[in-house]
Amino acid sequence: MDEAAGPQRAYEEFLRAGRFMIQRARRTGEYVFYPRTLSPSGEVDLDWVEASGLGTVYAITVNRRRDGAVNVALVDLDEGPRMMTTIAGVETVPIGTRVKARVEAGETPRVVFDPVEEPR
Amino acid sequence: MSHPLRGRTAIVGLGLAGLGAAPGFSAMELLGLSVRAALDDAGMRLADIDAVFAATSSHAFASMSVVEYLGLRPRYFDSTNVGGSSFEMHLLQATLALEAGLCDAALICYGSNQRTAGGRLVSMSEPQWHEVPYGPRHPITAYALAAARHIHQYGTSREMLADVAVAARQWANLNPDAFARGPLTREDVLAARMVSDPLTTADCCLVTDGAAACILVRAERAKDVAKPPAYFLGAAGANWHRSIQAMPDLTVTAASESGPRAFAMAGVAREDVDLLMLYDAFTINTILFLEDLGFCPKGEGGRFVQGGRIAPGGGLAVNTNGGGLSCVHPGMYGMFLIAEAVTQIRREAGARQLARADVALLHGNGGTLSSQVTAFLGSEATL
Numbered sequence: 113m114d115e116a117a118g119p120q121r122a123y124e125e126f127l128r129a130g131r132f133m134i135q136r137a138r139r140t141g142e143y144v145f146y147p148r149t150l151s152p153s154g155e156v157d158l159d160w161v162e163a164s165g166l167g168t169v170y171a172i173t174v175n176r177r178r179d180g181a182v183n184v185a186l187v188d189l190d191e192g193p194r195m196m197t198t199i200a201g202v203e204t205v206p207i208g209t210r211v212k213a214r215v216e217a218g219e220t221p222r223v224v225f226d227p228v229e230e231p232r
Numbered sequence: 233m234s235h236p237l238r239g240r241t242a243i244v245g246l247g248l249a250g251l252g253a254a255p256g257f258s259a260m261e262l263l264g265l266s267v268r269a270a271l272d273d274a275g276m277r278l279a280d281i282d283a284v285f286a287a288t289s290s291h292a293f294a295s296m297s298v299v300e301y302l303g304l305r306p307r308y309f310d311s312t313n314v315g316g317s318s319f320e321m322h323l324l325q326a327t328l329a330l331e332a333g334l335c336d337a338a339l340i341c342y343g344s345n346q347r348t349a350g351g352r353l354v355s356m357s358e359p360q361w362h363e364v365p366y367g368p369r370h371p372i373t374a375y376a377l378a379a380a381r382h383i384h385q386y387g388t389s390r391e392m393l394a395d396v397a398v399a400a401r402q403w404a405n406l407n408p409d410a411f412a413r414g415p416l417t418r419e420d421v422l423a424a425r426m427v428s429d430p431l432t433t434a435d436c437c438l439v440t441d442g443a444a445a446c447i448l449v450r451a452e453r454a455k456d457v458a459k460p461p462a463y464f465l466g467a468a469g470a471n472w473h474r475s476i477q478a479m480p481d482l483t484v485t486a487a488s489e490s491g492p493r494a495f496a497m498a499g500v501a502r503e504d505v506d507l508l509m510l511y512d513a514f515t516i517n518t519i520l521f522l523e524d525l526g527f528c529p530k531g532e533g534g535r536f537v538q539g540g541r542i543a544p545g546g547g548l549a550v551n552t553n554g555g556g557l558s559c560v561h562p563g564m565y566g567m568f569l570i571a572e573a574v575t576q577i578r579r580e581a582g583a584r585q586l587a588r589a590d591v592a593l594l595h596g597n598g599g600t601l602s603s604q605v606t607a608f609l610g611s612e613a614t615l
Contacts, residue, residue: 120361146362146477171384171482173376174429175369184368186377186477196363196477204429207384222365 119147122160127221132213133160134191145193165213166190167225174204187211187225200224235466235497239615241327242454242461245274245447246574251560252411254441255348259290260301262443263343267302270445274457276337281447283308283335285326287318289344289356289563298341308335315357315598316511317469318342319566320605324467326448336449340570343443344562357599360475369428371513372436374476374600376428379516381482383430385531388519390430392534394421396515397434397557399543404554406544406584411440412558435515437556437565444567446574451615462574463615465591466497467607476600483531486604487524487595494593494606500614502526506588507576508548509569511597512555518542521595522550525606544584552576552584566596566605573609590614 117125119135123146126133135144137155144151144158151158172185183204188194199205200216211225247269250262263286271278284306286294295311298304308329312321319340326338357370368374382388398418404410416434424432454461470486470493473479495501510521519533527548528536536542542550553559553572560568573592575581581589590613596605 171377171381173373173380173431174426175367175373176426176428177369182367184366184373184377186482194477196366196368196475198366207380220365 119149119158123147126160127215127223130215130217132163132165132215132223134163134189134193135159136161143189143191143193145189145195163213164190167211167213169199169205169207169209169211170194171207172199172204185225195223198224200226202227234499237327237331238465238497238499239463239610240451241330241448241464242451243446243570243574243609244449244454244457244459244461245270245276246571247271247273247445248571249443250345251409251442252440253347254345257345257441259288259343259345260297262345262441263288263298263341263445264301266343266443266445267339267341270339270447273459274447276447278302278304280337281339282306283326283329283338285310285312285322285338285340286342287311287313287564288342289346292356306335314469314471314603314605316513316564316566317596317598317603317605318564319570320467320594320596320607321469323448323464323570323607324469327464330448330450338448339445340448340567341443341445342564342567344564345441346563347439347441360477363475363477371600372428372431375514375516376431377476378482378520378601379430379514382516382519382534385483386534388534390422391418392519392538393430393435393515394418395537396512396518396542397421399537399540399546400512400551400555400557402543403552403584404558407554407559408582410554410559411438412554431514431516437513437561438558440560440562442560442562442568444571446567446570460578460611462577462609463612465500465608465610465614466494467605468493468497469603469605471603474599474602479601483520485520485524485601487521487606490604490606491525494608498608500591500608504591505593506549506586506590507552507573507592508550509573509592509594510550511565511569511595512551512557513561513565513597515557517597518550520601525593525595549586552581552586569594569596570609577609577611
C-alpha cells in the first residue's frame with residue numbers, strides 16, 4: 113500500500129487489494145467517508161480501519177436506462193457515514209433494508225452491497 | 233429596525249430572448265439579445281453598464297466572456313457559479329457592490345441554447361469520484377433519491393408529486409411565453425415514462441433554450457425609470473454539501489437556513505408574501521421548498537399541494553410563469569425566477585397577473601439540492 117499517497121489513492125488501492133477501508137479520527141473516534149485529508153471536525157490524524165460492511169439502505173432509485181435498469185442507493189454504514197453504492201443482484205429493495213458490503217473486482221473495483229437477513 | 237440593504241437597490245430593466253427553442257443561435261448570442269432587450273426596457277445604453285454578474289452552463293469564465301461579447305470595460309464583475317441559484321446570489325452581490333459605490337449599474341445575465349444544442353442536460357459539473365463507480369445520472373438521480381426518501385419518511389405519494397406538475401402546467405396555460413402548454417392531468421404524469429424511480433419524465437423540468445438579463449441600480453436612481461422598479465428587499469444563501477451522498481438529511485434542504493435569514497433581512501412575514509417563485513427542477517423541489525421555507529410543516533408538502541392549492545385560483549401563488557416544469561428551463565433557471573417576479577410586480581403578467589403582487593419570494597437551487605439562495609423583491613408599496 114502506498115502509505116505516502118493521498119486518501120483517495122489509498123482507498124482505491126485498498127479496493128484493488130479487495131479491502132473496504134474507511135477512515136477513523138484517532139482523537140475523536142469519528143468515522144470518515146468518503147476518504148479525505150481532514151475529518152468534518154478538522155482532525156488530520158486519520159487511521160484506516162476495516163469497515164464492518166454492515167449498513168442500512170437510506171434511499172434508493174432505479175436508473176431506467178435504455179440498456180437496462182440499475183439501482184443507485186445511499187447506504188448508511190453502521191459506523192455512521194453514508195455512501196453511494198448499488199444493491200447487487202436485485203432491481204430494488206425497500207428503504208431500511210439491511211445490507212452487507214463486498215468488494216466487486218474489475219477494472220475499477222468498487223464496494224457493492226447485498227441484502228442480508230439478520231435477526232431484529 | 234430594517235436591514236441597511238433593504239430597498240436600497242432595484243431592478244429597472246428586464247430582457248428575455250430565445251425562450252423555448254431558438255435554433256441556430258449560440259448561448260452567448262441569446263444572452264446578447266436579452267441584454268439589449270433589458271437595456272431598451274430600462275431606457276439605458278450599453279455604455280451605462282459598469283458591472284457584470286454572469287454564470288452560465290457553458291462558459292468557465294462567464295463574466296470574461298460576457299464582457300468581451302458586449303464590448304464592456306466594467307468597474308466590477310463577478311462570475312459566482314452556484315448552479316441555478318447563481319442569479320439570486322448575484323442580486324445580493326450586486327446590491328453590495330452598488331451600495332459600496334463600486335459601480336452604478338449592474339447587469340445580471342444568463343444565456344443557454346441547451347435544447348437546440350443537443351437536447352440533453354449538458355453540464356460543466358465535474359463527476360464526484362466516490363459516486364462515479366455507481367453511474368448516477370445527475371441531476372435526476374439525486375432528486376429521485378430525495379423524492380424516494382420523502383415518500384418513505386412522510387407518506388408522500390407519486391400522486392402528490394404529480395399535482396405539482398399539474399399546477400405548473402395550469403399556470404403555463406395562462407402564459408403565452410411558456411414552452412409546454414396544453415392539458416396535463418395527474419394520470420398523464422403518472423403514466424409518463426419512468427426515468428428514475430419515483431420520477432417520470434413529467435416530474436422533470438423542461439430542456440429549453442433561453443436567455444434573460446436584468447439591470448440593477450441604486451434605489452434613488454430607480455425613480456427616474458419609466459417602469460415600476462422591483463426593489464431588492466433581502467437575500468441569503470446556505471450551502472451544506474456538494475454531492476448528494478453528503479446531504480445530511482435528504483428531506484431537509486439548506487433552504488431551511490437561507491429562508492429565515494432572507495425573511496429577516498427583508499423584514500417580511502410569510503403572510504406578506506404574494507408570490508413564491510420556487511426553483512422546480514423536479515416536482516419534489518416545490519414540496520421540499522414549501523416545507524423548508526415554512527409554508528407548511530416538514531413532511532406535509534405533498535398533502536399541502538393537493539386540491540389545486542398552488543394552481544391558479546388556489547390559496548398560494550407558486551411559479552405563476554409555469555415554472556421550470558412547464559415554462560422554461562435552459563440548464564440554469566435562476567434568472568427566470570427573477571424575470572417572473574419583476575413581471576408580476578410591474579403588473580405586466582396578463583392573464584396570470586396576481587391581484588396583489590407586492591412581495592415576491594424567489595428561491596434558487598443549485599447542484600443536487602446543494603446551494604440554496606432565497607431572495608425577496610418588492611414593489612414601491614413595500615418600502
